[in-house]
Amino acid sequence: MHIDLRTVAITPLRHTFDHIARRIGADKAASRYQEGTLDIQPSANLQYRPTWDPAHQLYDPARTAIVMQDWYAFKDPRQFYYGTYTLARARMQEAAEAGFDFVETRGLGDLMPDDVRRRALDVLVPLRHVAYGANLNNVGMCAYGYGTAVTQPCMYQGMDHLGIAQYLTRIGLWLAGPAELEDGRSHWLGDGRWQPLRRQVENSLVVKDWFELFVAQNLVQDGLLYPLVYAHFVDRRLNAEGGAAVSMVCAFMNEWFAESSRWVDATVKTAAAESPANAALIAGWLAHWRGRVREALLPVAELAFDQDGEKVLDTVTEAFDARVAKLGVALKEGGHV
Amino acid sequence: MDMNVKKKLGLKEKYALMTRSLGWETSYEPMDAVFPQTRYEGIRIHDWDKWEDPFRLTMDAYWKYQAEKERKLYAIVDAYAQNNGHLGVTDARYINALKIFLSAVPSLEYNAHRGFARLGRELPGVGPQIACQMQAIDEIRHAQTQIHSLSNYNRFYNGFHDWKHMNDRLWYLSVPKSFFEDACTCGPFEFIIAIGFSFEYVLTNLVFVPFISGAAYNGDMGAMTFGFSAQSDEARHMTLGLEVIKFMLEQDPANLPIIQAWIDKWVWRGVRLLSIVAMLMDYMLPKRIMSWKEAWEVYFEENGMALFKDLARYGIKVPDCVELIKKEKDHLSHQAWNAFYTAGKMTNFHTWLPTEEEMDWLSSKYPDTFDRLYRPRFEHYREMEKQGKRFYNTTLPMLCQVCQIPMLFTEADDPTQISYRQVTHQGDKYHFCSDHCQHIFEREPDKYVEAWLPAHQIWQGNCFAEGADPGAPDFDPLKSVLDYWHLVYGRDNLDFEGSEDQKNFAAWRAQATRN
Ligand SMILES: [Fe+2]
Ligand SMILES: [Fe+2]
Numbered sequence: 001m002h003i004d005l006r007t008v009a010i011t012p013l014r015h016t017f018d019h020i021a022r023r024i025g026a027d028k029a030a031s032r033y034q035e036g037t038l039d040i041q042p043s044a045n046l047q048y049r050p051t052w053d054p055a056h057q058l059y060d061p062a063r064t065a066i067v068m069q070d071w072y073a074f075k076d077p078r079q080f081y082y083g084t085y086t087l088a089r090a091r092m093q094e095a096a097e098a099g100f101d102f103v104e105t106r107g108l109g110d111l112m113p114d115d116v117r118r119r120a121l122d123v124l125v126p127l128r129h130v131a132y133g134a135n136l137n138n139v140g141m142c143a144y145g146y147g148t149a150v151t152q153p154c155m156y157q158g159m160d161h162l163g164i165a166q167y168l169t170r171i172g173l174w175l176a177g178p179a180e181l182e183d184g185r186s187h188w189l190g191d192g193r194w195q196p197l198r199r200q201v202e203n204s205l206v207v208k209d210w211f212e213l214f215v216a217q218n219l220v221q222d223g224l225l226y227p228l229v230y231a232h233f234v235d236r237r238l239n240a241e242g243g244a245a246v247s248m249v250c251a252f253m254n255e256w257f258a259e260s261s262r263w264v265d266a267t268v269k270t271a272a273a274e275s276p277a278n279a280a281l282i283a284g285w286l287a288h289w290r291g292r293v294r295e296a297l298l299p300v301a302e303l304a305f306d307q308d309g310e311k312v313l314d315t316v317t318e319a320f321d322a323r324v325a326k327l328g329v330a331l332k333e334g335g336h337v
Numbered sequence: 338m339d340m341n342v343k344k345k346l347g348l349k350e351k352y353a354l355m356t357r358s359l360g361w362e363t364s365y366e367p368m369d370a371v372f373p374q375t376r377y378e379g380i381r382i383h384d385w386d387k388w389e390d391p392f393r394l395t396m397d398a399y400w401k402y403q404a405e406k407e408r409k410l411y412a413i414v415d416a417y418a419q420n421n422g423h424l425g426v427t428d429a430r431y432i433n434a435l436k437i438f439l440s441a442v443p444s445l446e447y448n449a450h451r452g453f454a455r456l457g458r459e460l461p462g463v464g465p466q467i468a469c470q471m472q473a474i475d476e477i478r479h480a481q482t483q484i485h486s487l488s489n490y491n492r493f494y495n496g497f498h499d500w501k502h503m504n505d506r507l508w509y510l511s512v513p514k515s516f517f518e519d520a521c522t523c524g525p526f527e528f529i530i531a532i533g534f535s536f537e538y539v540l541t542n543l544v545f546v547p548f549i550s551g552a553a554y555n556g557d558m559g560a561m562t563f564g565f566s567a568q569s570d571e572a573r574h575m576t577l578g579l580e581v582i583k584f585m586l587e588q589d590p591a592n593l594p595i596i597q598a599w600i601d602k603w604v605w606r607g608v609r610l611l612s613i614v615a616m617l618m619d620y621m622l623p624k625r626i627m628s629w630k631e632a633w634e635v636y637f638e639e640n641g642m643a644l645f646k647d648l649a650r651y652g653i654k655v656p657d658c659v660e661l662i663k664k665e666k667d668h669l670s671h672q673a674w675n676a677f678y679t680a681g682k683m684t685n686f687h688t689w690l691p692t693e694e695e696m697d698w699l700s701s702k703y704p705d706t707f708d709r710l711y712r713p714r715f716e717h718y719r720e721m722e723k724q725g726k727r728f729y730n731t732t733l734p735m736l737c738q739v740c741q742i743p744m745l746f747t748e749a750d751d752p753t754q755i756s757y758r759q760v761t762h763q764g765d766k767y768h769f770c771s772d773h774c775q776h777i778f779e780r781e782p783d784k785y786v787e788a789w790l791p792a793h794q795i796w797q798g799n800c801f802a803e804g805a806d807p808g809a810p811d812f813d814p815l816k817s818v819l820d821y822w823h824l825v826y827g828r829d830n831l832d833f834e835g836s837e838d839q840k841n842f843a844a845w846r847a848q849a850t851r852n
Pocket of ligand 1: 446449475476479
């Protein structure tokens with residue numbers, strides 16, 4: 001049966017679902033971000049104890065020491081739900097693809113000075129494993145976190161890190177070949193300059209409090225590593241020395257870091273603003289991980305900048321501290337290390 | 338996949354570099370601390386490298402393909418809403434199937450999303466980890482596209498308005514809720530057998546056909562579109578489910594009995610969950626696709642059996658419950674609709690009696706049972722309706738401790754006898770709808786004593802409206818429970834005949850088709 005419908009205006013009975021209306025008012029239409037996010041995690045009458053964590057319920061706010069009156073106070077300033085997330089990333093991957101295409105078809109890798117290519121590979125290839133660790137951590141935060149408003153973007157963040165690990169893999173293949181990936185891997189596993197960072201990543205993989213992990217991974221580790229590697233090393237140093245082609249294929253990482261930092265900042269800010277107790281917890285985690293990550297990154301900074309490594313890391317740390325100062329969290333331990 | 342590399346690498350080799358070569362054996366922290374969930378279920382995996390990737394999708398390609406699908410899907414959803422596409426469905430009764438869908442399915446998808454995220458974190462092999470991560474992100478897509486597609490129906494029809502609140506509380510919704518929460522509280526290996534294999538691989542067609550083809554048959558472009566759009570994701574999920582079971586079976590012969598027990602449990606749990614789908618196919622779609630019995634025969638007895646034949650070389654046997662399901666297929670949908678029709682004061686959708694024509698269709702599809710056992714019952718209800726005494730049952734039924742379905746199924750060989758099993762565990766009595774649910778309980782009593790059974794909870798006074806005083810002289814328990822569910826009496830529930838939905842649809846459709 002096919003019916004020809006004329007366009008008529010009929011008055012709706014309601015604008016959105018009740019659980020959304022209770023939050024935004026019944027007189028407003030809700031956005032797709034809101035309808036696809038707010039309250040959609042099961043939250044009442046949960047059945048059975050998880051065999052993998054009998055001390056908690058399946059969805060349990062007590063898997064972190066952070067306390068929120070409303071876990072949907074978290075907001076992703078990017079308003080990512082699956083549709084907007086994939087559209088945003090599809091646009092970025094198209095640009096990245098064009099970048100790879102450009103450098104590959106013009107043989108720009110071969111035109112690069114050998115020592116510059118060597119240095120780029122030495123620094124970037126082992127970072128595949130760091131990105132993979134960040135992938136696991138964020139997927140874990142999605143699994144064990146509370147409330148879709150914060151777990152959903154963790155899922156996306158995890159997949160972003162996987163994408164970055166794969167772009168780094170492509171860079172290794174483009175500039176050298178599969179053997180280079182093997183070399184990078186053995187540096188990751190055995191080279192003394194990578195061991196502090198590997199220890200840091202492995203330590204983060206066993207952190208049980210998912211919000212502490214959020215601070216350690218998304219705020220501190222990414223917050224120091226991305227500016228150090230992609231802004232200072234790739235975009236400044238390599239660019240200046242004839243390695244502009246590398247900076248073309250790292251545009252994704254820079255754009256991604258700027259974009260995702262807005263969400264990371266908003267999340268930390270919201271948790272800290274909830275209560276002095278939260279702010280104190282976050283400050284403690286921040287101080288702890290900031291020191292550890294800096295230590296872990298120092299040899300990498302020296303790999304990238306030789307004797308200037310520490311200086312560049314200091315510059316990056318200063319900028320990081322300025323960023324954190326806006327989040328409502330005190331920097332303990334005298335701030336600068 | 339977009340992988341231009343200098344050296345000629347095979348696809349498989351390339352994909353391995355993009356995935357499994359990212360991982361490493363940790364040494365600053367023990368692997369058991371990094372992946373603490375892999376041992377306690379007794380599954381033995383000796384070599385994660387033996388994992389065969391069921392599909393090779395890198396993130397850049399994933400973003401590209403999925404974004405393209407989203408673009409198309411939302412364009413159709415927008416157009417459908419703009420043109421009041423809902424007025425083109427076969428008849429307004431159809432919309433009630435969507436109410437069940439919204440209040441049950443997005444929450445299942447959501448649980449699958451979080452469950453697969455856990456596996457994406459906890460499985461020690463990078464290959465299966467990443468496959469699970471992709472399923473995890475797909476599943477939140479499914480939840481959201483369903484919510485977004487049905488959101489427009491909520492603007493015009495009752496029963497959709499508080500789906501999430503109801504999913505956590507309403508009596509019959511504890512059936513899907515407990516199914517998925519059961520799976521999500523399992524260890525990672527049982528979870529993936531439950532959802533990845535038993536649900537996605539063995540039973541998914543039985544969900545897809547009635548809802549999505551049902552939508553297409555009944556003129557619902559909106560629901561049809563998200564269903565078809567999810568199909569290419571489902572294809573990946575199914576190959577993952579199959580790959581996982583083969584991998585586990587190949588890793589160690591000691592895994593076989595554990596896996597067999599899980600398959601037995603989850604095929605049964607899944608089939609019980611499908612009871613509601615059976616009723617939807619036979620009673621709720623104004624234009625029918627095929628009967629539940631036919632669907633079961635095609636998708637399980639033929640296709641499903643072919644799969645089990647394929648797994649026989651590993652020693653996997655067809656679950657015992659299949660014999661019982663075969664016998665139940667002539668009864669299931671009729672008993673379920675009878676239960677919902679009579680419980681029509683407590684549902685978030687409307688119920689109705691099949692028309693004469695529809696009853697004739699049911700007779701032709703169920704020649705052995707319909708006229709003999711079920712038609713007389715519906716005719717009796719019709720008589721009552723004519724006398725203005727539409728029958729509503731407001732007593733709370735006893736629920737099965739495992740599947741949480743009211744005791745409405747009959748003995749396989751005696752359709753006059755309600756099937757009923759009982760077990761005493763630590764001094765308390767527990768009730769079951771069948772031998773199979775009883776066996777599931779007996780294997781893990783500690784788990785199932787924690788079930789949150791809506792009927793029991795209501796009796797215990799845990800489901801009254803906030804601030805209600807059950808001691809007050811004018812206290813109306815039914816009304817208070819409806820308030821707890823956020824179910825609006827007279828708008829969400831009762832018979833379709835005379836409902837606001839029926840009147841609005843008729844008026845709006847007349848307006849839209851008038852010349
Ligand atoms: Fe799904
Ligand atoms: Fe049962």
